[in-house]
Amino acid sequence: MARAAPLAPTRHPSPYVRALALAAVTLLGAWLGLLAVGSIRTPVGPMDTQMTLRPSVSGGTKINVSPLGALRLDTHHAPLRLDVDVDQLDPERSRALVAHPERLYGLQDEITRDIRHGTVDLMLRSGVAVLCGATALGLAVYRTPGRALAAGGTALALLIACGAGAYATWNPKSVLEPRYSGLLASAPSLIGNARSIVSDFDVYQRELARLVTNVTTLYEATSTLPVWQPDPTTTRVLHVSDLHLNPAAWGIIRSLVEQYEVDVVIDTGDTMDHGTEAENRYLEPIAALGAPYVWVRGNHDSTATQAAMERQENAIVVDDARTVRVAGLRIAGIGDPQFTPDRSVDAAGDPAEVAAGRVLAAALRPPSDATHPEPLADIAIAHEPLCVRQADGLVPLALAGHTHSRKQYELPGGTRLMVEGSAGGGGLRALEQGVPEKVTASVLYLDRETKALQAWDEITLDGLGGTRAEVSRHLPKSNTPGGEGASPPPSASTG
Numbered sequence: 001m002a003r004a005a006p007l008a009p010t011r012h013p014s015p016y017v018r019a020l021a022l023a024a025v026t027l028l029g030a031w032l033g034l035l036a037v038g039s040i041r042t043p044v045g046p047m048d049t050q051m052t053l054r055p056s057v058s059g060g061t062k063i064n065v066s067p068l069g070a071l072r073l074d075t076h077h078a079p080l081r082l083d084v085d086v087d088q089l090d091p092e093r094s095r096a097l098v099a100h101p102e103r104l105y106g107l108q109d110e111i112t113r114d115i116r117h118g119t120v121d122l123m124l125r126s127g128v129a130v131l132c133g134a135t136a137l138g139l140a141v142y143r144t145p146g147r148a149l150a151a152g153g154t155a156l157a158l159l160i161a162c163g164a165g166a167y168a169t170w171n172p173k174s175v176l177e178p179r180y181s182g183l184l185a186s187a188p189s190l191i192g193n194a195r196s197i198v199s200d201f202d203v204y205q206r207e208l209a210r211l212v213t214n215v216t217t218l219y220e221a222t223s224t225l226p227v228w229q230p231d232p233t234t235t236r237v238l239h240v241s242d243l244h245l246n247p248a249a250w251g252i253i254r255s256l257v258e259q260y261e262v263d264v265v266i267d268t269g270d271t272m273d274h275g276t277e278a279e280n281r282y283l284e285p286i287a288a289l290g291a292p293y294v295w296v297r298g299n300h301d302s303t304a305t306q307a308a309m310e311r312q313e314n315a316i317v318v319d320d321a322r323t324v325r326v327a328g329l330r331i332a333g334i335g336d337p338q339f340t341p342d343r344s345v346d347a348a349g350d351p352a353e354v355a356a357g358r359v360l361a362a363a364l365r366p367p368s369d370a371t372h373p374e375p376l377a378d379i380a381i382a383h384e385p386l387c388v389r390q391a392d393g394l395v396p397l398a399l400a401g402h403t404h405s406r407k408q409y410e411l412p413g414g415t416r417l418m419v420e421g422s423a424g425g426g427g428l429r430a431l432e433q434g435v436p437e438k439v440t441a442s443v444l445y446l447d448r449e450t451k452a453l454q455a456w457d458e459i460t461l462d463g464l465g466g467t468r469a470e471v472s473r474h475l476p477k478s479n480t481p482g483g484e485g486a487s488p489p490p491s492a493s494t495g
Contacts, residue, residue, distance in 0.1 A: 022151060025141050026134045030155040031055060033133020038126045041087075042118035048087045051122045056081035059166065061174075072179040078165035082119075123163060130155040173475075180471040234454065235327055236260055237444040238291070241268040241383075241401025241420040244300065244427020250285040252423065252439060256459065257290045260443045263327040265291050268401035268420060269298025269383035272305050273427055274341040280308035287313040292326050294318060297335030298383035298402065306335065321363035323377050328448060332395070333381035333388075334360045356382070357390030364394040378451040385419050392417075397444075397453055406440050406458065416453065416476070418442065425461075438462060 039052035061082045063071040075082070131152045138151030238256055243249040253265060272279045286293050286309075294316045297306050310317045316324055318333035325331075337352040360380060366373030377395050382388035385400040392398075393413025399420070406421040421440035439461040445454045458472045 026151045029134035029137030030130035033129035038129035044114045050085045052083045073174045076166040077169040235446045238262040238265045240423035242270040242422040243424035246424030249424040267295045270300040275302030296333040299336045330377040332377035336383040357387040361390045
């Protein structure tokens with residue numbers, strides 16, 4: 001009789017494979033648990049909301065106010081995002097708050113309590129959800145209670161660790177720097193005026209209550225967005241650049257001037273594409289923009305362009321390092337020394353740019369015998385960032401364009417350099433590109449007395465064919481190491 005062949009030894013997966021498999025089961029089960037039961041319905045002031053925890057790479061909080069849009073807050077950095085869906089309002093309380101804004105003070109404490117209780121309830125429910133989800137999936141996969149409980153316990157430990165990370169990185173001032181999308185992008189009044197942003201102490205409760213109250217107002221008056229009441233101590237500057245003959249840019253600028261009650265528009269050049277006489281009719285809408293229009297020549301603007309701009313009613317041309325006073329601000333600037341409409345010459349590092357920057361710096365330098373020298377201008381402007389960068393230490397704020405990329409820098413001498421993108425979305429040339437450039441502009445809030453920058457809003461619209469809009473509020477962080485403005489200064493540019 002033939003003997004049976006011996007059985008092959010059973011091969012068990014390595015410990016690393018088993019650990020990875022357990023981690024996959026744990027994460028998938030926790031995620032399924034959160035999807036199934038990891039949310040709560042809770043009132044926040046006059047609003048009924050649904051709070052949910054979602055896995056996320058960057059964390060933060062997203063507030064969905066359907067159908068008005070969404071707000072995103074950088075409240076924390078952890079692999080969990082808090083989603084808050086505003087479902088409906090209590091009609092009676094809504095009308096009472098709109099009719100009696102003084103009730104806001106009592107609302108602050110109530111909202112804070114509601115959010116605290118809702119967050120605690122959400123964490124408890126989420127803990128149960130991830131524990132049950134991971135345990136159930138572990139039992140279905142491994143068929144052993146030990147492995148299932150290990151998956152559930154690991155999921156609960158991960159949730160607690162994420163909660164601890166969110167608590168450790170919690171930023172209550174994030175409510176002052178929201179990013180708006182949808183219809184809410186047209187309502188800058190939701191964040192209050194720049195003066196209160198700088199001076200308020202109990203920031204989180206007060207500004208969060210302001211958000212809730214203004215969203216209430218939006219619900220009650222959906223046909224008319226609330227008008228932001230200008231702060232008498234704030235000067236609003238609209239910074240645009242690189243229109244490049246896009247006719248839609250004038251409508252955008254006019255709308256921003258009206259919405260933000262802008263005191264002065266500053267255009268840092270490249271209004272034209274080729275600087276020809278035939279393009280000069282493009283400048284005619286400037287007269288009806290509703291605010292003084294300060295302009296400096298770019299490398300796509302010819303001397304003929306500048307002459308046509310000087311003839312426009314409401315336009316103020318700045319060149320030859322001279323200083324003009326507009327809306328209480330002293331603005332100094334110099335036109336781009338190059339005219340390169342075909343972009344055949346790289347403007348970065350050209351000796352003419354360097355020379356122009358030195359001329360501007362020399363005009364802004366206080367007399368050497370001054371005991372306590374004060375800046376001779378509040379803002380320095382030029383088209384090329386490398387040109388205006390030479391005014392570092394001589395003015396608190398410098399504005400430029402040219403790169404079609406919005407960036408800002410804290411220069412070594414203390415000057416903040418803000419480079420704007422393209423308010424024309426790259427102009428008509430954007431049609432030649434596969435992906436159209438975004439339309440960008442910024443509203444700067446300056447103290448009317450000290451001229452110090454208090455805050456700024458970055459407005460971003462989708463390019464040609466797009467429909468999205470977003471507004472982001474930012475605060476100066478010049479005294480925070482590694483904070484905003486800590487990027488290195490520009491070293492090259494094209495355009």
